[in-house]
Amino acid sequence: MLPPRRFLPSLSLLSAFEAAARTGSVTAAAHELGLTQSAVSRQIAALEKQIGVALFLRERQTIRLTIAGDTYAREVREALRRISSASLNLRANPAGGTLNLAILPFFGSRWLAPRLPRFIAAHPGMTVNLITRLEPFEFRFDTLDAAIHFGEARWPGAVLTFLMQEEVVPVGAPELIRRLNIAGEKDLLQAPLLHLNTRPDAWETWLRARNVTFDALHGMLLDQFVTMVEAASAGLGIALLPQFLIARELEAGQLVPVVDQGAMRSGDYFLACPPERASYPPLAAFRDWLLLEIAQEMEIAREIKIARERVA
Template sequence: MTMLPPRRFLPSISLLAAFEAAARTGSVTIAAKELNLTQSAVSRQIRALEEQVGVELFVRERQTIRLTLAGDGYAREIREALRRISSASLNLRANPHGGSLNLAILPTFGARWLAPRLPRFLDANKGITINLATRLSPFDFRLDSLDAAIHFGHPQWPGAELTFLMSERTVPACSPAFRQAHGIKEPADILGLPLLHLTSRPDAWETWFAGNGVAFGSVHGMLFDQFATAAQAAAAGLGVALLPTFLIQEELRRGELVTAVDHEMESAERYYLACPTERLDYAPLTAFRSWIVAEAAASHPVQLTE
């Protein structure tokens, strides 16, 4: 069990709230109004905090205050701590009888694959609430109030255990009019056309051309930070995008997108569920991990033979 630090290093919430408000606004007067206190009360609380931690947090100049160097760093950490306490309290109030799972998702994967399936998990696990937050790259679980994350890449995430979910196949996709206008018949025909790139996968087109035996020089084009916007741009006729087939099924079915050429390629990276090792026994996470592994196996049976 983790031991809490001595009481003298745990100032009260009221002292920390007064300090954070004054640090953020740069004014005792504004902080007092925000907290519905008098100026003298806020000043006393800040003084009491300084005495407790033994460090001067503000430089006082006539009627103004400014953070000391130490105070500035302390304010950043306290602000995040108060945010996490507030978030935990909000989660508890929203779901007093069950557990909450704070899950980081990749935006397009979350919207198109995970969200439609979540009702099944919630129906089977009454009392568990799932809170979703977008994260595009790995982060430090120790500095964030998240219990798990969907990760695409190689099985590397310091301090986390990764559970394999599925592999992925990508295909060059564009609008039907774009394909017809450019007479695309084979992979080499795509070279020189407007290419749409994902910032998170800067070498994707180079890998695809190399895998299809197409010699190339520099590969340029528009940049996008999400698959959804790249797919929309491709459907609008702006170019060809390399997109995961399982994320664009609806666009393909409706005819908004077509495969530029029928040359799929399996990505070297995979989808994983990343869990901090100290949270592996958390009941909502245990239930979710079992469920999402089963869902991934059902939706990608061929890729899950490894």
């Protein structure tokens, strides 16, 4: 239900106010909007009268936001941005079918993006917009329809669809492993370890699972998986990385597993969405495609594993 009309100022009034608030000048706002100074001043005054709050302090030829005006300007700017974004999406795809998806950067670039052309080919007319997000967020305060989530199945208020498990494996550049003579788990305690700041206890968890005792672990701290892959490939240290996301480095021999049977389950991937968007057609189509894509890939991986075991 919309609020009473008196609390819904027209876009022309809001645009004039936002432009003046952002530029700090009625003259600049008028130039930007293609209006006269007096027209912008009248629109701002009309907005203040409608909502019953002073938004600017007038000092001779200058204006300055009041405390209330500053807060209001931020919210109005975001509302106008969302309206503009919605209009742009509709213009790009007038038949509808736009999916705004939050992705994890490494998963998005390494796994999802190379496969998206198959989804687009199977669903012509649909548009998928990808936005990077590292942490869960409130869907009700955003324009996103869904998100790829990693970790535990906890996202208050969201519907979660399980996608797949993740296994991390300790890997390093072949030359570094030879130089440090790493032959087992305990040798890693003397090696430079690469740490991801969003998973600060990853190495501790892995070493405890391998029954390796340690005091403190040191090493380089990085904030992105993609940077960690490059650092490990360059021989800067040993990294714990999702096995399915570094297939190209493993196949090329840039990175090799440090120890045998070193893979460890580290968490799960989910598709998260607000309940009211669960049946949104573009999202439903994407969810079905994503689950099928993962199932087919897992089946191929299983067949490859069986074939290798037979050869061995």
